[in-house]
Amino acid sequence: MSSSKALSDDSFAIAHFKLSDMWCHLMMEEENKDRYSQWEKIEEDIKRCKKCNLWRSRKNPVVGEGSIESKILFVGEAPGYWEDINGRPFVGRAGKFLDELLEIAGLKREDIYITNVLKCRPPNNRDPLDEEIKACSPYLDKQIEIINPDIIVTLGNFATRYVLNKYGLKSEPISRIHGRVFKSERTIITMYHPATAVYNPKMKQVLTNDFLILRAYTKGAKKD
Numbered sequence: 171m172s173s174s175k176a177l178s179d180d181s182f183a184i185a186h187f188k189l190s191d192m193w194c195h196l197m198m199e200e201e202n203k204d205r206y207s208q209w210e211k212i213e214e215d216i217k218r219c220k221k222c223n224l225w226r227s228r229k230n231p232v233v234g235e236g237s238i239e240s241k242i243l244f245v246g247e248a249p250g251y252w253e254d255i256n257g258r259p260f261v262g263r264a265g266k267f268l269d270e271l272l273e274i275a276g277l278k279r280e281d282i283y284i285t286n287v288l289k290c291r292p293p294n295n296r297d298p299l300d301e302e303i304k305a306c307s308p309y310l311d312k313q314i315e316i317i318n319p320d321i322i323v324t325l326g327n328f329a330t331r332y333v334l335n336k337y338g339l340k341s342e343p344i345s346r347i348h349g350r351v352f353k354s355e356r357t358i359i360t361m362y363h364p365a366t367a368v369y370n371p372k373m374k375q376v377l378t379n380d381f382l383i384l385r386a387y388t389k390g391a392k393k394d
C-alpha cells in the first residue's frame with residue numbers, strides 16, 4: 171500500500187471517529203434535555219402533592235439536591251426540622267456529618283444526587299408510616315429511573331429496606347448489613363444513617379470505616 175493511500179485511510183478514519191463522537195455528543199445532549207424536563211415535572215408534582223397527610227404539616231417539600239447526571243444516588247429517610255424549613259436535604263447536624271463522610275469517600279455534594287424516601291417531614295421527626303412510604307415512593311422510583319445511577323447508597327433502616335426490596339433483595343436490620351455491597355441491576359451500598367453517629371463517637375468510627383469501603387466504588391463513577 172502506498173504511503174499516500176495509508177494517509178487517506180487514516181484521515182478517513184479520523185473524520186469518521188470525529189463524526190461519531192459528535193453524534194454521540196448530540197445524542198447525550200438530547201437525552202439530557204429529556205432528563206431535565208422530566209425532572210421539572212416531578213418537582214412540580216411533589217410541590218403540589220397531597221397523597222398523604224404529611225403535606226398538611228410540612229413547611230416545604232424536599233425534592234433532593236445535587237447532580238441528576240450523577241451515577242451515585244444517596245437515599246435518606248425523610249426531611250427533619252432544618253430540611254423542612256430550608257426545602258433542602260441533609261442541612262442539619264446529620265447533614266454536616268454526612269459532608270465529612272462524603273469527603274472520606276472522595277465525594278462532594280455536587281458529585282452525587284441526594285434525596286429521601288419521604289419528601290415531606292413527619293411531625294416531630296417520627297418514623298415514616300407504611301402508608302406514607304407507599305404514597306411517596308413512586309417519586310423516588312421515578313427519580314431513580316431518570317437519574318439511572320450505577321450506585322445507590324442507602325442511609326438508615328427505612329431507605330435500606332425500601333431500596334433492597336425494590337430490587338428483590340432481602341433486607342435485614344442495618345446493624346447487620348451496614349457497609350455491605352449488594353449487586354442487582356444496580357450496586358446498592360447499605361449504610362447506617364449519619365444521625366445515629368451525631369452524639370456517638372463509636373458509631374462515627376463505624377460509619378467512617380463503611381464510607382472508606384464506598385471510596386473504592388466511587389472512583390470514576392461520578393458522571394455519565
Ligand code: URA
Binds near residue numbers: 259261
Ligand atoms: N435525615 C434524613 O433522612 N434526611 C434528611 O434530609 C435529613 C435528615
Ligand code: SF4
Binds near residue numbers: 223224225231
Ligand atoms: Fe406527597 Fe410524599 Fe409529601 Fe406525602 S410525603 S404529601 S406523598 S410528597
